[in-house]
Amino acid sequence: MNLKKTVLKTLIHASLGVSFSACSQINTTDLLNTVKSVATVPTTETPVVKALTSGEITNGLKEALTRGAKIVTENVSKADGFNANSLIRLPFPPDAIEVKEKLIKMGMEKKVAEFETTLNRAAEESSKKAFIIFSNAVRDMTIADGAKILKGEKNAATLYLKSKTTAELKAAFQPIVAEALNTVQVTKYWTPLINTYNKIPFTEDKDPDLEKYVIERALQGIFTLVEKEEAKIRLDPMARVTDVLKKVFSSLD
Numbered sequence: 001m002n003l004k005k006t007v008l009k010t011l012i013h014a015s016l017g018v019s020f021s022a023c024s025q026i027n028t029t030d031l032l033n034t035v036k037s038v039a040t041v042p043t044t045e046t047p048v049v050k051a052l053t054s055g056e057i058t059n060g061l062k063e064a065l066t067r068g069a070k071i072v073t074e075n076v077s078k079a080d081g082f083n084a085n086s087l088i089r090l091p092f093p094p095d096a097i098e099v100k101e102k103l104i105k106m107g108m109e110k111k112v113a114e115f116e117t118t119l120n121r122a123a124e125e126s127s128k129k130a131f132i133i134f135s136n137a138v139r140d141m142t143i144a145d146g147a148k149i150l151k152g153e154k155n156a157a158t159l160y161l162k163s164k165t166t167a168e169l170k171a172a173f174q175p176i177v178a179e180a181l182n183t184v185q186v187t188k189y190w191t192p193l194i195n196t197y198n199k200i201p202f203t204e205d206k207d208p209d210l211e212k213y214v215i216e217r218a219l220q221g222i223f224t225l226v227e228k229e230e231a232k233i234r235l236d237p238m239a240r241v242t243d244v245l246k247k248v249f250s251s252l253d
Contacts, residue, residue, distance in 0.1 A: 055143065058145070058146030061157060062138050062141055064157060064230065065157050065161060069130075069134035069138070069229075073127055073128075075225070076127045076218075077124055082120040082123045083117055083120035087225075088217075089120060090116065090221075092112065092115070093210070095206070096194075098197075098203070112193065118190075119213075121180070122186060122218075125183065126176040126218055133168050140164070141160070145160060154234050158226050161223075161226065169219055170215055170219070174211065181210060190210065194206060237250070
């Protein structure tokens, strides 16, 4: 028998044992208040945990993805968002790495570094348009998607977002990257580098598609950081900053 029932039963028995004449002097209001206070005595019984609904799960995942995508896109679209982050910084195009190596040997290291910076500036500029596309994909998440993501791998939400947005992001980034490359005057740094290289005897001319390169590496960097945000929310209770996130992801702990 739990504490509330025991105390109430004792109180009732005691009241029944009082003589009629004594009972006539009892303040009934006080007795009722006592019974009410006993009824609210806290117990150590295990509370009933309400199961999460499919809607709650989906809403929690939508909030987690929206929050992660917003944090990431705001960070990478700032000055040095890519350039100062060693995890996602765009290096010299790999298919033209011979260009970099030979030019550095010729004492043009500073020019090479300046060119790499312009590539990262283009990635930062183009990332400003990513969040709205992510938001649309999150909005369209179904209950079935949510259930699959919740029990999936630690990057399941990121993989969902990637599958739903990559094609649209590439299409959206193309004109932005083209404009960004022009804005940061990438050709001002690239043209003299590649012309110098192509004049070196016995070398094969190089002309990588810089637009394609920036787009692919920018998206790769964004999804890398979104994945880190997802892992943080899944694994670190302190990262669950809203009630919805706490409720959904604590069910996985």
